[in-house]
Amino acid sequence: MGFFNWFSKKEENNKTTTSQNIEEKYQNILTQLEKHKKTAYLPVVENNPNSFSTHSKYGGYPYLRNENDWPICENCKLHMSLFLQLNLSELPIKKDEGLLQLFYCTNQEQDCESKLEAFFHFSKATACRKINIENHSAEIKPNNITIFKEKRIVDWQPKDDYPHFEDYAIHDLLINLDDDVYDLLDERQAG
Numbered sequence: 001m002g003f004f005n006w007f008s009k010k011e012e013n014n015k016t017t018t019s020q021n022i023e024e025k026y027q028n029i030l031t032q033l034e035k036h037k038k039t040a041y042l043p044v045v046e047n048n049p050n051s052f053s054t055h056s057k058y059g060g061y062p063y064l065r066n067e068n069d070w071p072i073c074e075n076c077k078l079h080m081s082l083f084l085q086l087n088l089s090e091l092p093i094k095k096d097e098g099l100l101q102l103f104y105c106t107n108q109e110q111d112c113e114s115k116l117e118a119f120f121h122f123s124k125a126t127a128c129r130k131i132n133i134e135n136h137s138a139e140i141k142p143n144n145i146t147i148f149k150e151k152r153i154v155d156w157q158p159k160d161d162y163p164h165f166e167d168y169a170i171h172d173l174l175i176n177l178d179d180d181v182y183d184l185l186d187e188r189q190a191g
């Protein structure tokens with residue numbers, strides 16, 4: 001929410017508002033947003049040594065079906081960094097078989113991100129794929145310059161999730177949000 005810090009700049013006179021008042025307004029907003037409430041799942045992570053495992057994880061090494069299976073950036077010809085691997089059988093809901101893997105080239109020396117416009121869909125400096133788990137993972141020495149430290153996703157924490165203030169319009173919500181209530185929604189990660 002760093003972009004919206006200006007919303008949290010309270011005027012001095014707002015300090016007279018009691019916290020009880022804010023809580024009431026907050027609850028009132030949640031009631032108005034109730035029919036748009038969804039359950040979100042936040043990953044719970046643990047540091048883990050980099051491993052060619054089939055676990056859900058951020059960073060580290062990907063599961064590889066064979067030793068040529070690690071996606072290579074078309075610009076620098078190096079292995080791309082693994083950003084995320086989701087084992088679909090470990091999801092909290094809508095479980096499935098297989099792995100979803102997301103790779104992104106972070107090679108700044110060769111400027112792959114801008115040369116191949118990695119921030120657009122289907123760039124050759126990124127790869128997103130769904131693969132089946134076959135045998136044990138192949139294990140190779142990556143030629144990638146950046147391997148992020150592996151954080152294994154060990155659990156998913158459910159939470160109530162409401163539309164963010166900026167999305168009220170697309171839901172036809174006409175709600176005036178006071179700065180202090182906005183802050184509370186932000187602080188409690190409600191929307």
Ligand SMILES: [Zn+2]
Nearest residue numbers: 073076105112
């Ligand atoms: Zn590259």
